[in-house]
Amino acid sequence: MIPVEILLVEDNPGDVRLTVEALNESKIFNNLHIVEDGIEALAFLRKEDKYERKPRPDLILLDLNLPKKDGREVLEEIKKEDPLKRIPVVILTTSSADEDIIKSYELYANCFITKPVDIEQFIKVVKSIGNFWFSIVKLPPDGHKK
Numbered sequence: 001m002i003p004v005e006i007l008l009v010e011d012n013p014g015d016v017r018l019t020v021e022a023l024n025e026s027k028i029f030n031n032l033h034i035v036e037d038g039i040e041a042l043a044f045l046r047k048e049d050k051y052e053r054k055p056r057p058d059l060i061l062l063d064l065n066l067p068k069k070d071g072r073e074v075l076e077e078i079k080k081e082d083p084l085k086r087i088p089v090v091i092l093t094t095s096s097a098d099e100d101i102i103k104s105y106e107l108y109a110n111c112f113i114t115k116p117v118d119i120e121q122f123i124k125v126v127k128s129i130g131n132f133w134f135s136i137v138k139l140p141p142d143g144h145k146k
Contacts, residue, residue, distance in 0.1 A: 003029045004134050007057035009041040009074065010034065010092075011066055018119060019061065022126035028134050033057065038069025042077060045084050057087055059133050061126075062109075064093040064100060072103060079108040086140045090129055 006023070010016050016034055023032055033054060035041050041062070044051040060078070064071035071091065078084045088110040093100070096114040104112045113129070116122045133139070 001029055003031045004059065005055045005057045006030050006032050006059050006061065006130075007041070007044060008032055008034045008061045009036075009038070009066065009071065010061070010063045011036045012063070015063075015115065015122075018122050019126050022123040023130055025123065026127045026130045028130040030130070030134075031055070037067045038071065038074040040068075041066075041074050042069070045078065045087075046081075056083075058139060059129075060087055060089045061092045061129070062089055064091060064095055064104070072100075072107065075104065075107045075109055088133060088137075088139065090133070092126075092129070 008016065008019055010019065020032060023030055033044065035044050041060075043049060044054055045057070045060075047054060062071045062075060066074070071093065075089055075091070078087065078089060085108070089108075091104045091109045091112045092115060093113075094115050101112050113125060116125055
């Protein structure tokens with residue numbers, strides 16, 4: 001069985017820990033790659049420098065409020081680049097502002113989820129993201145093989 005490749009772009013260590021825990025509890029066989037800012041996310045996706053041997057992710061979990069380059073800018077660049085634009089991007093952020101939701105969808109985010117404050121709810125949400133994207137949704141066939 002080939003694991004699914006997930007890129008988590010998140011600068012909050014607590015949210016990283018909860019996401020790791022939730023994915024470990026899920027029944028999804030995965031490799032989770034973690035970067036802490038928008039510059040690193042784009043370097044990972046473009047296979048630059050230390051990321052040249054990293055696999056293409058099957059799914060990106062993207063926070064909006066990131067250091068160096070924010071998630072909105074990262075999303076915009078991902079969706080403009082042919083090799084990257086088919087990778088599903090799930091916005092997973094603390095924001096519930098209408099303008100962030102609208103802007104994310106205008107930039108072709110695949111879905112927008114506001115992080116629950118409650119730890120158990122947060123874990124439940126991340127597990128449901130994994131189950132939805134890897135058990136229900138049919139992803140493009142090129143996936144992480146290219």
